Amino acid sequence: METEKLEGAKDGAVEVEPEGRQDAQEEAPSAEDSARKRKIAIVAAAAAVVLVAAVGIGVAVGMNRPAPVEAGAPAASQAQVRQTGEEKAEESAVVVTVKAEGADAGATKAKVVATGAGGEVVVPETEVAANEASGIGRLSKGRYELHVTAAPVCEDGSSYKLPEKPLAFDVDGKGADARLDVKLERIAAEDMTKEQLEASAAALEESGKPEASEAARAKAESAESVPGSDSAVKRDPEPTLPPSGDGGSGSNGSGGGSDSGSTAPGNPSNPPAHEHSWTPVTKTVHHDAVYSTVHHDAVYDMVHHDAVKEGRIVCSCGAILEPANYEFHLNSSLENGTIDNCGGYYTTSVIVQEAYDEQVLVSAAYDEQVLATAAWDETVTTGYTCSCGATK
Incomplete structure (x- = not known):
């Protein structure tokens, strides 16, 4: 059976009968005609769904398309262009x-x-x-x-x-x-x-x-x-x-313009910066006494001894005798027959030990520990603290 394509439809999508044949079969539709009509209705519905989807996609694309820029208009800043996905600077x-x-x-x-x-x-x-x-x-x-x-x-x-x-x-x-x-x-x-x-x-x-x-x-x-x-x-x-308001950098020292959140000095919303009041932190260090050793040499005294003299008897015979031995000398001379030579005597003194000087030890040598510096305690500053908790 011959068919005609519907204008504007896709190839093979919708089929219709020629006008003359359609009129001839209006009075007694056959089972074949009923099946063909149901097929045409299904294909038409599918085409309508595709058309609606295409229109929706077109609207969405149009909504996301950048607006046209007029000639001479200023370009967007980098911050505006990179609102998302901007790479953060690394520390x-x-x-x-x-x-x-x-x-x-x-x-x-x-x-x-x-x-x-x-x-x-x-x-x-x-x-x-x-x-x-x-x-x-x-x-x-x-x-x-x-x-x-x-x-x-x-x-x-x-x-x-x-x-x-x-x-x-x-x-x-x-x-x-x-x-x-x-x-x-x-x-x-x-x-x-x-x-x-x-x-x-x-x-x-x-x-x-x-x-x-x-x-x-x-x-x-x-x-x-x-x-x-x-x-x-x-x-x-x-x-x-x-000083405040000098346009200094933030806490990271990166420089730049003045802080938009800053206010004039004295404003309650921005009180003055805390100034440290440093209090010394001390500890006591003990220093022991310091001693030095002093050596003392031995001490000697000089003692003089005079010469020692003793009395003697000088016999006329020339013998020099101790007084205790003179009588023995005379008896011996009498026995020996020489008594005539011993007719007289005289006394004198002789040195039996010469005079001399002697070194006498008065005190022996010794070492003495002498105090050089007395023990003392010292207060040493080890750091400083502030009431805010800061230290240095």
């Missing part, structure tokens, strides 16, 4: 190496502080070992300054001269480490002032080196005093904050 690790030639493992640690471009503290005072790379924190993109607030101290009391100016550095915001090198000039212990040696002694005491601390204090007693010279080896760890 960078700050690695510091304080180069102090001659500082060994027994030296105390140096101390550093990092501030933003406006002077605000972004990394509080942190200890770093000399000649070693030490991480002190992570910072976002911006410009910063590194302050060395305390130099390392060697066990002999010698220290290092702090840089006159802080070290400026930048963080690129791409995640690369910011590596900083600071070289310090050594100050020999014999060239240090009283105030510098006292600062070294305090640092050694704080690091648990009491003997080295005591030796440094002993050197300080004979060193020249130059008030304020200790700032060459140790400085205030609190850099001065900029």
Whole structure:
């Protein structure tokens, strides 16, 4: 049976009979005609669903299509274009190496502080070992300054001269480490002032080196005093904050315009920044008495002994006799027949022991412990605290 295609329909989608044949069969529709009509109705319904879906897609595409930009209109800012999916700047690790030639493992640690471009503290005072790379924190993109607030101290009391100016550095915001090198000039212990040696002694005491601390204090007693010279080896760890309204950077030190949330000084919604009131933290250090050994030599006395004389009898025969032996001499002469030669005598004295001087020990040599310095207690400042809880 021949059919005609419906105008506007897809190929093979809808079929209709020619007008003449349709009229001929209106009076007695056959079963075949009924089946054909049902098929046409189903195909038409499917075509209607496809048409509605196509219209819906077109509307949705039109709603999401960017509006046309008029000629000469300003372009959208990057912040407006990248409202979603914007990549956040990465923080960078700050690695510091304080180069102090001659500082060994027994030296105390140096101390550093990092501030933003406006002077605000972004990394509080942190200890770093000399000649070693030490991480002190992570910072976002911006410009910063590194302050060395305390130099390392060697066990002999010698220290290092702090840089006159802080070290400026930048963080690129791409995640690369910011590596900083600071070289310090050594100050020999014999060239240090009283105030510098006292600062070294305090640092050694704080690091648990009491003997080295005591030796440094002993050197300080004979060193020249130059008030304020200790700032060459140790400085205030609190850099001065900029005045309000100066357009300084935020806490990350990245710079930029004034804070839109700031208000004028004195406004209750923005009270003045807290100013630290530092209270010293002290402890008592006991120093034992110091003794020295004094040697005493032996003491001698000179004693003089006079010559010793005794009486003698000189016989006329020439014999010199002790008085007790004279009678025996005469009896012997009588028996021997020589008595005629002993007709007389006279007395005299003779030296039986010459005079002499003698060294006599008065006191033996000995060593004596003599008190050089009496025992004493010292009050040492170990740090400072503020009522807000901050310490330094």
